[in-house]
Amino acid sequence: MADSVRAWHPEVPGIREVLHATFSQHAYPAHVHDDWTVLLIDDGAVAYALDRAGHHAVPGTVTLLPPQIPHDGRTAVAGRPFRKRVLYLDREWLPPTSEVAAAREPALRDPRAIGIVAGIHEALRAPGDALAAECGVLALADLARASADGSRLLRTASDAPLARRLRQMLDDRVDESFTIAEAARLLGTHPSHLVRVFSRSYGIPPHRYLTALRVDRARQLLRAGLPAAEVAARAGFHDQAHMSRHFRRVLGAAPGTFAA
Template sequence: MTETVRAWRPEVPLLQEVLHARFEHHVYPAHTHDSWSVLLIDDGAVSYDLDRHAHEAVPAAVTLLPPHVPHDGRTAVPGDPFRKRVLYLDPEWLPAHAADAAARHPMLSTPEIVGAVERIHDALAAPGDALTVEGELLGLAQLVRPRLGENEETTSDRPLAQRLRRHLDDRFREAFTIAEVAEALGSSRAHLVRVFSQAYGIAPHRYVVGRRVDSARRLLLDGSSPAEAAAASGFHDQAHLTRHFRRVLGTTPGRFVAA
């Protein structure tokens, strides 16, 4: 397999760019980004210097590179290629002062963090899941912050959580972003996600997906086709419905109707 690079810019708040690459001989010179880089290694390993300290990025761990901090990169074993997936995120995804802690400890290896990054890439692989990607990015920030010494206390704000729930109930069949809802409710995205999750035990984007699946299930039982149920319940298309329907209910819409 030759060395390959694929990059694109999804229309998702906070997400500037996605990069998938396979390298064997390429060596990155020292450089910086104006974004947070969330690196996932699929095969091989990468040796790199970050802020003049040596590190290694390996599978089963997430590497977090802060904005404006110089780093380079190369295969850890000469002749052994590596494959990577990278998310480039807006600087405000994490507080500016978190950059120092990330530069000192860039490797995040908890299963929760690795799983969150995997879910983001899974959602990016199919159209129609921008809300899921945005929600998972906000959730990832909450997982990362304690690892960087950020133990922010969240004050309970049930009235705000209830306002958000009413908003989601009114609009779950529509295409929207958490950023739009936060602006409408006069709150930050991060605070909105925290208070909703605290009040109801579920992230806003997962609540919306659940409402959509529940709506599609009822429409299927009423005789709608999977394509009709998908369109009426807010899914991008039938494939989008099938992906979430299987995850929530353990079967596909077609099998659900047949049974």
């Protein structure tokens, strides 16, 4: 199997770089990153040393490699390639105390972590779902912090006024592109807190609420007889393909089903 590497920088707050790679021969020498490395193994296994201690990264776990800690990497099974997906996240993504915990135990074994990281990569596959990726990064930080201190997920006290303010912002700006980081600055709070409060109040994360609003608006515009390309733009989707993907996910049917 030939080695392959794809890397890019998405316009998502907190994500510095994304890398998808398959390696059959390459072995990483000891090196460091300025950022957090979030590693998901899809096939095979990786043997690596982190701060001179040996570990394995395997499917079914998320590996967190802290900034500035030397690590290497190679296939764990001679002759068998490994396939991985990697997120490089801002150093400020987690507090310094989490760096110490991750250096000691880099495997995040909470089964929810796999779904969150896979969801982030899915959201990054095509333009238009940056808000979903951003919310995923914030949710993963909550899991990682809870794992680092051995506690349950932070239970956010109810803050209905703050949740309502974000909901009003989403309602008013359904056709605009903006980030949770921008919303948090406007509302005077931290992005992670804003997502937790909204999700607790309405039972759905902000990006899914916004997508549902857009699908509903698009359905109404299609029934009014507007062309699909115009509907996608007016409903806040990146393009027609982006609209179609979410129509199928939310409603189980293509947009044309609802056209006048």
